[in-house]
Amino acid sequence: xxxxxxxxxxxxxEQLLREKTVVVIDVLRASTTxxxxxxNGAREIIPTTTIDSAARIASNLSSEVKLLGGExxxxxxxxxxxxxxxxxxTPERVKGKTIVFTTTNGxxxxxxxxxxxxxxxxxxxxxxxxxxxxxxxxGDLTILCAGxxxxxxxxxxxxxxxxxxxxxxxxxxxxELSDGAVAARVIYRALGKVPLKLLRxxxxxxxxxxxxxxxxxxxxxxxxxxxxxxxxxxxxxxLPREAAKAASVGG
Amino acid sequence: xxxxxxxxxxxxxEQLLREKTVVVIDVLRASTTxxxxxxNGAREIIPTTTIDSAARIASNLSSEVKLLGGExxxxxxxxxxxxxxxxxxTPERVKGKTIVFTTTNGxxxxxxxxxxxxxxxxxxxxxxxxxxxxxxxxGDLTILCAGxxxxxxxxxxxxxxxxxxxxxxxxxxxxELSDGAVAARVIYRALGKVPLKLLRxxxxxxxxxxxxxxxxxxxxxxxxxxxxxxxxxxxxxxLPREAAKAASVGG
Numbered sequence: 268x269x270x271x272x273x274x275x276x277x278x279x280x281e282q283l284l285r286e287k288t289v290v291v292i293d294v295l296r297a298s299t300t301x302x303x304x305x306x307n308g309a310r311e312i313i314p315t316t317t318i319d320s321a322a323r324i325a326s327n328l329s330s331e332v333k334l335l336g337g338e339x340x341x342x343x344x345x346x347x348x349x350x351x352x353x354x355x356x357t358p359e360r361v362k363g364k365t366i367v368f369t370t371t372n373g374x375x376x377x378x379x380x381x382x383x384x385x386x387x388x389x390x391x392x393x394x395x396x397x398x399x400x401x402x403x404x405x406g407d408l409t410i411l412c413a414g415x416x417x418x419x420x421x422x423x424x425x426x427x428x429x430x431x432x433x434x435x436x437x438x439x440x441x442x443e444l445s446d447g448a449v450a451a452r453v454i455y456r457a458l459g460k461v462p463l464k465l466l467r468x469x470x471x472x473x474x475x476x477x478x479x480x481x482x483x484x485x486x487x488x489x490x491x492x493x494x495x496x497x498x499x500x501x502x503x504x505x506l507p508r509e510a511a512k513a514a515s516v517g518g
Numbered sequence: 519x520x521x522x523x524x525x526x527x528x529x530x531x532e533q534l535l536r537e538k539t540v541v542v543i544d545v546l547r548a549s550t551t552x553x554x555x556x557x558n559g560a561r562e563i564i565p566t567t568t569i570d571s572a573a574r575i576a577s578n579l580s581s582e583v584k585l586l587g588g589e590x591x592x593x594x595x596x597x598x599x600x601x602x603x604x605x606x607x608t609p610e611r612v613k614g615k616t617i618v619f620t621t622t623n624g625x626x627x628x629x630x631x632x633x634x635x636x637x638x639x640x641x642x643x644x645x646x647x648x649x650x651x652x653x654x655x656x657g658d659l660t661i662l663c664a665g666x667x668x669x670x671x672x673x674x675x676x677x678x679x680x681x682x683x684x685x686x687x688x689x690x691x692x693x694e695l696s697d698g699a700v701a702a703r704v705i706y707r708a709l710g711k712v713p714l715k716l717l718r719x720x721x722x723x724x725x726x727x728x729x730x731x732x733x734x735x736x737x738x739x740x741x742x743x744x745x746x747x748x749x750x751x752x753x754x755x756x757l758p759r760e761a762a763k764a765a766s767v768g769g
Contacts, residue, residue: 273669274526275529277528278668418524418529419524421697421700445721446670446671446672446720446722450705453708454704454705457707457708469697
């Protein structure tokens, strides 16, 4: 087994992601919000890179079924129903809905992986579920960190390192790691023991606290809080049928 | 003091490097080769991004004073005098020469920093000299890792982490670190104790061994072997006058 890791979308050529199993990580906050929304019963999430394309896609959907969600500079976009806080995506709001979703980092990373064989969304909130799915599927793994504003993000790298550590403990102790994967594992071991403390200390975590969104951090730090795995199929994020059933019983 | 770090040139907007003190790191091998060549008496090094521009610049120089150096895929370029192995840049070959130099990663990173206030070249071979110069100059610091093929490189990050660790021990224990700088320091502490062992284990180090250039690794791993600091001035790399004098006495 080989594990590759791209520390930011700008470092990953989308042709290099073709026919790979790709895990996209954006702990603050798109991964957490996508996982939470689908866990809480949203029908599907359509990720887009621009506000314009989000509006265009939404204009083709009936108003009863659709919600527009996302952020720019961490804040709700004018005219959108929801921002990028997982706390907004409650069962009452999202059940049965199609959510058109555009964020600065996470949506861009998901779209970059559109030619992958399988694209899974991972945050701390569903890391064990993702690990189990990877081990069921087998084969090589490519991790794509969404990062921040095109650059590196410590929290995404720590989450990636935690996933690598767990996959290797699972049954791949001799996995071949790329330089980036080695680095992520080392960083996780040094900084990942208390996720909430980490999130409060990173550049993005500090920024969210400054703009009054510090309450999102405990949600994003809650390991295995919402154990479902969103999968990208034909540019739409959904839960696989089994997970959808379990979640609708649970929700 | 603030320390920023870009893990690859693709993550650094050259406008963000404007008016900064920038340290460019390419341990394997451009930093090491540039430092070695100037330490051994080369007059100056002109970094360029393409083979064509190297040839154009060289065509304006008299053949007695010029050398063409660099690599593609780690190997000597057709028609060039020298590759990118520091072992080739001996005093006999380089003394008094102007070297036009193009490499896959390092030259690109140097050119990216052309609008910086000061651009210093750092490898393991001159890390203490760079640290001392940073502390003399004072102010904030931006580190640009050359990486590999546009992506992340473990050895450059470890070297960056070692530099950060030393600068902070020097007299800046409360320096403010970007996410990337925090990561580099952690990676250095975990993996940087035995530089040669590290270089033999990284993707780029393994590749160099595969193509028969493994003997470059001990040279690139030799901490403080050639204690001079190349500085970029008007797109040309030279040693500051003091260092040039000391080196010519030593060489």
